[in-house]
Amino acid sequence: MADNDAAPRTPGRTTPQPEPLWREVLGRRLRAHRMEQQEKLAETAERAGISPQYLSEIERGRKEPSSEMIAAVAGALGITLIDLTQQVAEDLRASQPQAARVPARAMLALAA
Amino acid sequence: MADNDAAPRTPGRTTPQPEPLWREVLGRRLRAHRMEQQEKLAETAERAGISPQYLSEIERGRKEPSSEMIAAVAGALGITLIDLTQQVAEDLRASQPQAARVPARAMLALAA
DNA sequence: CCGCCGATCTGCTGTGAGCAGAATCGGGTG
DNA sequence: CACCCGATTCTGCTCACAGCAGATCGGCGG
Structure with a gap:
């Protein structure tokens, strides 16, 4: 149950940093929540109105x-x-190297 | 240029709060950024590798x-x-009534 | 009036969202 | 060992919609 080989198709990636994709991080967070509640896929999926496979x-x-x-x-x-x-x-933010943890606004403040 | 009539299809909405949708808020933020930079749709879209219509x-x-x-x-x-x-x-957070602005963790702390 | 420009609308096609059924995995029991 | 079961993942399918090209709209200037 350890597989995270998302097929990256990056049509116009202009940022050189290898950021994870929104859906990957979102998905991990959703699973984390579900597990905190000790729920099965089927239970949460049922309440959400979707199939367990899809969840x-x-x-x-x-x-x-x-x-x-x-x-x-x-x-x-x-x-x-x-x-x-x-x-x-x-x-x-936590998934990135140290430098990227500084909010962009703080960086601008330093530059000014 | 003032139209925001997103067609909501909510298959399993279990939250009673009328929260805006992710794509709506995301889109507004993207437009705000583009306008800050005084860019045209076509310019940003070109760099992103997508069509201006789609952007x-x-x-x-x-x-x-x-x-x-x-x-x-x-x-x-x-x-x-x-x-x-x-x-x-x-x-x-800013788009919601006052009560919703309190992070969930702070609410739990108040309950304890 | 016309032409130009930026943004939005419209209609289309290929792709992938979302699902059902099948397969796999991990744990338990005899 | 074999078998069973529940949970999760895999596989293949259908149709809705992502993403686009061309058309249209509104505003502006000559």
């Missing part, structure tokens, strides 16, 4: 969920899109 | 961009996915 794929970053799906899964897990997005942002 | 639709929350597209547009605007996601989270 599995979302969690593993294999599929790109629509915004409504994101909202549905978040709701099923009892979290808001606000908190979810905040946590994804934090996860993104 | 327009992304910005207006009409289309669900893939994670790679999000990364490409962010890159074209010179921002990281980290900062972008952080800002979307902040925008989400």
Whole structure:
């Protein structure tokens, strides 16, 4: 159950940094939440109104969920899109090298 | 140029709060960035490797961009996915009534 | 009036979202 | 060992929509 080989198709990637993709980080966060609640895929999926297979794929970053799906899964897990997005942002920051952890605004302040 | 009538199809919405959708808030943030830089749709879209029409639709929350597209547009605007996601989270928080602005963890601390 | 420009609309096609069924995996029991 | 079961992942399929090209719109200047 350890597989994270997302097929990267990057049509116009202009950033040289190898950032993870939104769906990957989102998926990991959703799975983390589900596991904190000690829930099965089928339970959360049922409440979210989607199939367990699909939830599995979302969690593993294999599929790109629509915004409504994101909202549905978040709701099923009892979290808001606000908190979810905040946590994804934090996860993104934590997944990067030290330099990237400085917010861009702080960098601008240093430059000024 | 004031139209935000996103067609909401909410298959399993379990949260009673009328939260905006991820793509809507993301799109607004992307447009805000582009305008800060006083760029045309065509310029940013060119650098991102997508069509101007499509960028327009992304910005207006009409289309669900893939994670790679999000990364490409962010890159074209010179921002990281980290900062972008952080800002979307902040925008989400700012778009909600007062109570929703309190992070969930702070609420748990108050309950304890 | 016309032409130009930026943004949005419209219609189209290929791709992938989302699913059902099959397969795999891990754990337990006799 | 074989067998069973539940949970998760894999596989193949259909159709909705992502992404685009061409058309249209509104504003501006000559």
